[in-house]
């Protein structure tokens with residue numbers, strides 16, 4: 001069934017490709033945040049165990065929204081780990097139980113995603129004529145900006 005929503009096939013495809021890269025990055029960051037939720041140690045263990053839980057739960061919802069946005073513009077969401085590892089531009093570091101290293105790793109990833117989304121907001125609107133996806137990732141970027149602020153506040 002054709003997705004007849006006033007955006008050309010080429011533009012829908014271009015947007016879906018970028019959104020699948022966003023999805024891969026969100027999935028990697030979700031996994032990293034869960035890793036730290038499980039493996040953090042040291043003073044304020046419970047505080048960080050819970051803080052990471054709040055963040056990975058938020059990321060889980062964001063992942064779902066990105067995948068479903070891809071479906072709304074007529075494409076399939078990448079959904080295999082092997083595909084995420086090919087598409088992601090984020091890196092997985094060695095295991096660490098140190099919350100300061102963990103927080104820095106997470107902050108770097110959020111900031112990378114924010115910069116990526118900021119570029120896509122104008123690309124989707126101006127180049128691909130997909131105002132809906134542009135608006136959607138504006139909201140997504142703002143969620144990452146808030147999460148990054150929370151993490152940054154611990155690193156003072």
Ligand SMILES: [Fe+2]
Nearest residue numbers: 037038049053
């Ligand atoms: Fe848990």
